[in-house]
Amino acid sequence: MHSVSERENRIRKLNELREKGIEPYPYQFERTHAVSSALKNFEKLVETETQVKIAGRLRTRRDFGKTIFFDLHDESGKIQLYIRKDEALLALPALLSPQKVATDFLGTPALPGTPPDQLSSNNALPERNVPPGKHPLFSDFLSLVDLGDFVGVSGVLFRTKTGEPTVNVKEFTMLSKSLAALPEKYHGLQDTEQRLRKRHLDLLVNQETREVFRTRSRLIALTRRFFDERGFLEVETPMLQPLYGGAAAEPFRTHYRVLDRDYFLRIATELYLKRLIVGGFEKVYEIGKDFRNEGLDRVHNPEFTMLEAYQAYVDYFQMMKLTEELFRLLASELTGSTTVTPVTWMGAEFDFSGEWEKVEFVPALAEKIGTDPLQLSEDDLRKICKAKGVEVTDQTPYGKMLDKLFTELVQDHIHGPAFVADHPRIISPLAKVHRNNPQLVERFEPVIAGVEFGNAFSELNDPLEQRRRFEEQTARHEEFSVMDEDFIQALEQGMPPTGGLGLGIDRMVMLFTDSASIRDVIIFPQLKEEGK
RNA sequence: GCCCGGCUAGCUCAAUUUGGCAGAGCGGCGGAUUCUUAAUCCGUAGGUUAUAGGUUCGAUUCCUAUGCCGGGUACCA
Incomplete structure (x- = not known):
C-alpha cells in the first residue's frame, strides 16, 4: 500500500516532467562503464580525465544548496555523484524536441538548423545556449527527481576531500521515474512477509538476498x-503427465481440455x-x-x-x-x-x-531399538514406535513405521x-x-x-x-x-x-x-x- | 489440518506490563546549506493500531472470530 501523498507527489512530478518536454521513460542509455568497472579502473580514468557514462538507481541524496551528492546503484555496485547545480546540464532523452525544452527553460529557441546528429541520443544542450551565470535548467529539473528514479549521468571521475570515488556530473538524464518510495535506507526491508511477497524490494535493498540467488x-x-x-x-521430460510416478507423493491435478483428460504435474x-x-x-x-x-x-x-x-x-x-x-x-x-x-x-x-560417512539403515535402527527391526511383527513395531515417542496410528503401515522410526531415532541426529x-x-x-x-x-x-x-x-x-x-x-x-x-x-x-x-x-x-x-x-x- | 506467537505511518521501531489525547527516525512536503556519505539544521503533513464483533465511561492494550506471516507439529520413498 502506498502512502497516497507519496505516490501522488511522484505522479505530479511525472506529469510536470512531461509538461516540460522531458520524457520520464526513454528507450535506452548508452553506458561506458558499469559502476564496478568505473571503480576498478578509477585511477586510470581519473588520470586520463575520461568521460564516463553510468546509469542506475538513485538511492540516497545529500543536498548542500548549490551542490548535491547522490549515491547511484547499479547491479554491480554503487558510486557517488557530485553535482554542481549551476554547472550540470540536463541531457535530453532521444525522441524529444530539444527546441521545446530550450524554449521552456531558457527562453531561447534552439538554433535553427542544428544538425540532427546533435539532437539524437546524447543531445545535451549546446553550452552556448545556456546564458552565462544562470543555469536554471538542472535546478528546476532536480526538484522533479526522487530517490528510486533511474538516471544516467556523464562526467569525469574524481576523489572528494574524504577520498570517496565520485562522478563529477556534467550531464544528467532521466531514465525511469519511480512512483513508490524505497524501503528505509538504513534498516532496509525486514518484514519476512514483505520480503517474500515483494521480492523485488527484498532484492533491491538486501545485498544478501541478491547474493543467495x-x-x-x-x-x-x-x-x-x-x-x-x-x-x-x-534432457527435458514432460512436466504434464497422464500418470505420475517415481516418488510417493500426492500430485497436483489438472485437466487438458482438448483431450478431455485429466493430467498430473x-x-x-x-x-x-x-x-x-x-x-x-x-x-x-x-x-x-x-x-x-x-x-x-x-x-x-x-x-x-x-x-x-x-x-x-x-x-x-x-x-x-x-x-x-x-x-x-x-x-x-x-x-x-x-x-x-x-x-x-x-x-x-x-x-x-x-x-x-556411511550409515546402514537397518543396523543403525537396530542399535536404537535394541532389536532387528525386520524381525518384528507389525504389532511389535507399532509398540516400539509408541515406546520411543514416535507418533503412529493403528493404520500406519509397516514400511511407514520403519521410515518414521529411522527418521526420528537416527537420521535427525546425523551430522x-x-x-x-x-x-x-x-x-x-x-x-x-x-x-x-x-x-x-x-x-x-x-x-x-x-x-x-x-x-x-x-x-x-x-x-x-x-x-x-x-x-x-x-x-x-x-x-x-x-x-x-x-x-x-x-x-x-x-x-x-x-x-x-x-x-x-x-x-x-x-x-x-x-x-x-x-x-x-x-x-x-x-x-x-x-x-x- | 492442529498448537503457539506476531500484525502500530510508505519503511524501521516505540507506547500494550497495570485500559486514559498513538510517538520517533528514515522517506514526503516547505525552507537553509559548495565535500557529504545513515549529511546537518528549522518548519510541516502523514494513523479506521490487519479485519469484524464483544467487554468497558473509555480499547492499540482485555475477550471472541477471521485473514496473513512465522515457529512447532502432522502429511511428505
Whole structure:
C-alpha cells in the first residue's frame, strides 16, 4: 500500500516532467562503464580525465544548496555523484524536441538548423545556449527527481576531500521515474512477509538476498558443467503427465481440455529418464521443477527443483562417488576458494573433501531399538514406535513405521555428510534388491545435518520384479501408488544395469548459502494470497 | 489440518506490563546549506493500531472470530 501523498507527489512530478518536454521513460542509455568497472579502473580514468557514462538507481541524496551528492546503484555496485547545480546540464532523452525544452527553460529557441546528429541520443544542450551565470535548467529539473528514479549521468571521475570515488556530473538524464518510495535506507526491508511477497524490494535493498540467488545460479551452472563434462546428456521430460510416478507423493491435478483428460504435474522425472536409458542413451540428466501437493515447511515447497541423473552399467556405489565429487566441486567453487574448505550451515561445519560417512539403515535402527527391526511383527513395531515417542496410528503401515522410526531415532541426529544406505525393500519399490540381503535394496540417501538431500539406487531393471513391487504397493493400498504399464513395458524392452541419483537443488542451495529455510533460496516461494 | 506467537505511518521501531489525547527516525512536503556519505539544521503533513464483533465511561492494550506471516507439529520413498 502506498502512502497516497507519496505516490501522488511522484505522479505530479511525472506529469510536470512531461509538461516540460522531458520524457520520464526513454528507450535506452548508452553506458561506458558499469559502476564496478568505473571503480576498478578509477585511477586510470581519473588520470586520463575520461568521460564516463553510468546509469542506475538513485538511492540516497545529500543536498548542500548549490551542490548535491547522490549515491547511484547499479547491479554491480554503487558510486557517488557530485553535482554542481549551476554547472550540470540536463541531457535530453532521444525522441524529444530539444527546441521545446530550450524554449521552456531558457527562453531561447534552439538554433535553427542544428544538425540532427546533435539532437539524437546524447543531445545535451549546446553550452552556448545556456546564458552565462544562470543555469536554471538542472535546478528546476532536480526538484522533479526522487530517490528510486533511474538516471544516467556523464562526467569525469574524481576523489572528494574524504577520498570517496565520485562522478563529477556534467550531464544528467532521466531514465525511469519511480512512483513508490524505497524501503528505509538504513534498516532496509525486514518484514519476512514483505520480503517474500515483494521480492523485488527484498532484492533491491538486501545485498544478501541478491547474493543467495547469484550463488544459486552458479550452483546450477556448475552442476550442469559437472554432468556435461562426464558425458551426460541433458534432457527435458514432460512436466504434464497422464500418470505420475517415481516418488510417493500426492500430485497436483489438472485437466487438458482438448483431450478431455485429466493430467498430473510430475512429482519426479525418474520413470521418463529410465525410458531414455532403455532407448540407448547411457548417461542422461535433467534439472527441473517437480511438484508435490503437500505441506510447506523449512525444507519443503510445493514446486521445487530436482536433479536426476542416470548412468548405464554402474551401481549405486558409482552414484555415491558421483555425489561426493559433485559436492566437493561445489564446496570448492562456491566458497570462493581453490581448495575444499568446510561449508558452514546453520552453525555447523561440513567437510566435503573426503569420503562421506556411511550409515546402514537397518543396523543403525537396530542399535536404537535394541532389536532387528525386520524381525518384528507389525504389532511389535507399532509398540516400539509408541515406546520411543514416535507418533503412529493403528493404520500406519509397516514400511511407514520403519521410515518414521529411522527418521526420528537416527537420521535427525546425523551430522554428515553421510549416506544412509541399504533401506528395507518394502519402502523402496524402484530400487534393486541388495546383492547380499534380499530384505534390503541397494539405495542411499545423502544426509547433511539430518536433512535428506536426495535419493539414489542401483535401479531395478527386472520388469517382472518391478511389476510385483508395484502390485505389492497397490495391495497394501498405499496412497498414491500407480501401476505404470507403459513404464513396465519399456523395462521389458530391456534396461541395462543402471545407477540413478536424485538431488534436491534447493536444499543444496540452502547448504551453500547457509540458509535456514527453502523459502530463502526459491526466488518466488509459495505464499497464500493476501486476504481481502 | 492442529498448537503457539506476531500484525502500530510508505519503511524501521516505540507506547500494550497495570485500559486514559498513538510517538520517533528514515522517506514526503516547505525552507537553509559548495565535500557529504545513515549529511546537518528549522518548519510541516502523514494513523479506521490487519479485519469484524464483544467487554468497558473509555480499547492499540482485555475477550471472541477471521485473514496473513512465522515457529512447532502432522502429511511428505
